[in-house]
Amino acid sequence: MDQMNLKEKLLKDFAQYEAGLNSAAQTDLHQIRKTAINAFSEMGFPTVKQEDWKYTNLANISKKTFNQQFESNLSSSEINLSQLLTPNLEANLLIFENGIYRADLSKIKEEATGLIINNLQTAFKTSPELIVQHYTKYADHKAEAMVALNTGLAQDGLFVSVPESYVMQHPIYVLHIANAIDNAVLSSPRNLIIGGANSQVKVIQHYASLNENGESFTNTVTEIVANQKAIIENYIIQDENANSTNITETQTHLSKESFIYCHNYSLEGGLIRNKTNMVVADEHSEAHMYGVYVLSENQHADNRSLVDHDTANAFSQELYKGVLGGKAKGVFNGRIMVRRDAQKTNAYQTNRNILVGNEAQVFTKPQLEIFADDVRCSHGCTIGQLDEEAIFYLRSRGLTLQKAKTYLLKAFVGEVLLKATIDPLKNFLIEKIDRKIKGMMV
Amino acid sequence: MLKIENLKAQVEESGLEILNGINLEVNAGEVHAIMGPNGSGKSTLASVLAGKATYEVTGGSVTLNNEDLLDLEPEERAWAGLFLAFQYPVEIPGVSIANFIRTAVNAKRESAGLDPMNAKDFLLKVREKAAMLEINPKFMQRSVNEGFSGGEKKRNEILQMAMLEPTLAVLDETDSGLDIDALKIVANGVNKLKSEDNAVLVITHYQRLLDYIVPDHVHILYNGKIVKSGDKSLAFELEAKGYDWIKEAVVTH
Numbered sequence: 001m002d003q004m005n006l007k008e009k010l011l012k013d014f015a016q017y018e019a020g021l022n023s024a025a026q027t028d029l030h031q032i033r034k035t036a037i038n039a040f041s042e043m044g045f046p047t048v049k050q051e052d053w054k055y056t057n058l059a060n061i062s063k064k065t066f067n068q069q070f071e072s073n074l075s076s077s078e079i080n081l082s083q084l085l086t087p088n089l090e091a092n093l094l095i096f097e098n099g100i101y102r103a104d105l106s107k108i109k110e111e112a113t114g115l116i117i118n119n120l121q122t123a124f125k126t127s128p129e130l131i132v133q134h135y136t137k138y139a140d141h142k143a144e145a146m147v148a149l150n151t152g153l154a155q156d157g158l159f160v161s162v163p164e165s166y167v168m169q170h171p172i173y174v175l176h177i178a179n180a181i182d183n184a185v186l187s188s189p190r191n192l193i194i195g196g197a198n199s200q201v202k203v204i205q206h207y208a209s210l211n212e213n214g215e216s217f218t219n220t221v222t223e224i225v226a227n228q229k230a231i232i233e234n235y236i237i238q239d240e241n242a243n244s245t246n247i248t249e250t251q252t253h254l255s256k257e258s259f260i261y262c263h264n265y266s267l268e269g270g271l272i273r274n275k276t277n278m279v280v281a282d283e284h285s286e287a288h289m290y291g292v293y294v295l296s297e298n299q300h301a302d303n304r305s306l307v308d309h310d311t312a313n314a315f316s317q318e319l320y321k322g323v324l325g326g327k328a329k330g331v332f333n334g335r336i337m338v339r340r341d342a343q344k345t346n347a348y349q350t351n352r353n354i355l356v357g358n359e360a361q362v363f364t365k366p367q368l369e370i371f372a373d374d375v376r377c378s379h380g381c382t383i384g385q386l387d388e389e390a391i392f393y394l395r396s397r398g399l400t401l402q403k404a405k406t407y408l409l410k411a412f413v414g415e416v417l418l419k420a421t422i423d424p425l426k427n428f429l430i431e432k433i434d435r436k437i438k439g440m441m442v
Numbered sequence: 443m444l445k446i447e448n449l450k451a452q453v454e455e456s457g458l459e460i461l462n463g464i465n466l467e468v469n470a471g472e473v474h475a476i477m478g479p480n481g482s483g484k485s486t487l488a489s490v491l492a493g494k495a496t497y498e499v500t501g502g503s504v505t506l507n508n509e510d511l512l513d514l515e516p517e518e519r520a521w522a523g524l525f526l527a528f529q530y531p532v533e534i535p536g537v538s539i540a541n542f543i544r545t546a547v548n549a550k551r552e553s554a555g556l557d558p559m560n561a562k563d564f565l566l567k568v569r570e571k572a573a574m575l576e577i578n579p580k581f582m583q584r585s586v587n588e589g590f591s592g593g594e595k596k597r598n599e600i601l602q603m604a605m606l607e608p609t610l611a612v613l614d615e616t617d618s619g620l621d622i623d624a625l626k627i628v629a630n631g632v633n634k635l636k637s638e639d640n641a642v643l644v645i646t647h648y649q650r651l652l653d654y655i656v657p658d659h660v661h662i663l664y665n666g667k668i669v670k671s672g673d674k675s676l677a678f679e680l681e682a683k684g685y686d687w688i689k690e691a692v693v694t695h
Contacts, residue, residue, distance in 0.1 A: 392495070396492050396516050396526050397520060397606070400549070411535065
């Protein structure tokens with residue numbers, strides 16, 4: 001067992017799981033899983049030899065043993081939810097423990113004709129048409145190893161379908177609790193969010209660890225479909241312990257005149273990797289991406305994005321900011337593709353980083369591929385330190401050196417946080433980030 | 443109140459000597475003006491007083507109310523009652539003026555062992571001071587100095603001064619970039635803040651600001667030294683004769 005690497009172990013687990021399925025092995029859903037796991041089997045875990053993974057090394061992870069959980073471990077009284085949840089946030093709440101849906105802890109309060117908010121397993125049974133139409137249709141489980149692994153192993157996640165013209169009153173708040181005590185845990189959350197024409201919905205994915213040291217590996221895929229004029233906001237909050245690995249891929253599809261906002265806040269964790277792909281498939285749609293990473297010690301965050309402008313008259317905007325101290329490592333790769341027919345595209349991208357530790361590192365790379373001739377695109381990547389003039393200005397007003405630095409860093413990331421539209425969440429993020437920055441300045 | 447004796451300073455990086463033995467004494471209740479041609483060391487003097495790290499003091503002493511100023515960090519100088527109105531105030535995107543000033547006021551209060559000022563008291567006070575400087579309350583929600591006109595920047599500086607109530611205010615080229623109306627408003631604000639207990643050091647290239655902030659003493663700085671001192675008539679003389687008159691006087695000395 002010790003000699004087996006993670007890939008072999010997971011393939012074996014899959015084979016065992018399949019053997020127990022009997023007739024269920026013939027379902028379309030299982031066939032998709034099988035295709036995906038076979039693709040993963042061929043590709044294996046990504047290595048630093050691949051351009052996309054140049055700066056993010058999964059070698060350690062792929063040698064470790066992680067176990068998938070099929071049953072929840074904790075009684076509801078053992079989980080102190082109030083310690084984990086965003087305070088004062090009224091929301092439709094779904095709780096997952098190690099990837100397993102906890103109906104007993106969840107509370108979906110909003111009801112409307114045609115509105116479906118469920119865990120994915122339930123949706124497989126109750127919304128087969130939508131599953132057939134959308135599930136696994138956007139994220140590429142044949143060519144991307146981590147998507148393939150997720151698709152092969154995923155058992156549950158969030159399923160949302162908002163009916164035409166329905167505006168959600170409350171956000172959907174999904175709390176993923178990593179609860180690894182005795183052994184390292186792998187979970188593969190899988191989310192599908194469908195916004196009907198003219199509908200509006202906000203989804204929060206919040207990843208947290210239940211304990212300080214437990215090792216967890218969470219590999220999430222989220223597919224988001226915005227139908228005409230739909231407005232969808234998706235927030236990913238990563239706030240796990242130093243022994244965690246959190247990998248997400250968000251694949252969005254924008255129809256005519258739709259808006260999708262993808263927010264990514266990396267607060268705490270060990271190794272973080274986020275990939276956001278936005279396919280701007282029809283005119284007058286807008287793709288927005290906002291991200292903040294505040295990294296200390298040996299933390300690692302790799303944010304990559306692709307905006308694929310496949311149609312004329314659309315807009316995309318991307319703003320990512322990072323503060324890095326200790327020996328932390330940040331990676332940003334923003335790719336904008338403007339295809340031949342995507343005339344009158346407006347695409348903007350900015351990534352700014354401030355290093356506050358001598359050993360911290362950032363690798364940032366904009367990639368613009370423009371094949372149309374009448375477009376407006378801009379990008380800017382900066383890596384710097386705090387402005388000495390600004391520090392002196394603040395000190396001359398009576399702020400200590402530490403306070404002046406903290407104040408400037410808060411203002412720096414504050415520009416991104418302003419984009420968050422859910423006030424209790426924004427306040428929660430600001431408070432967490434403020435506290436972390438303060439700690440980094442001591 | 444402020445006592446500068448034989449102050450010498452150079453640029454930290456290049457070692458270029460800029461202040462060459464300055465002597466100056468400012469008493470409570472007084473307004474002093476320091477005038478001089480470009481490159482004479484006026485702004486360097488302001489920066490050295492405030493503790494800017496790009497300058498290295500190589501000799502002399504500065505005391506504020508008998509406290510050795512040169513020994514203090516920039517923030518400790520602010521706590522001791524010094525305020526520098528910057529010639530080029532720094533832009534801080536993402537921070538409102540209201541938040542910035544409140545943070546500064548409370549930092550100073552904290553240094554004196556006082557509780558933070560409550561939101562209501564702060565608001566009342568800042569509104570009152572803003573009105574004095576003809577500042578629209580909406581201005582307070584803008585990001586500090588971001589995209590400000592010259593006049594807005596200087597008014598913001600004087601608003602901070604009004605809120606922090608320093609014992610010694612150093613105004614570094616506060617008239618630069620101001621039209622005559624803005625100049626009057628800013629000068630009027632400074633005059634209202636004047637009392638028997640505080641003092642103002644006005645650093646300026648031109649005499650025109652001194653039409654509105656009338657100095658008790660005028661000093662002419664040249665090549666890092668005060669070469670001539672007098673009353674306000676010296677400013678008029680300088681305006682009439684130009685700086686060449688001083689340069690020649692120094693050379694023939």
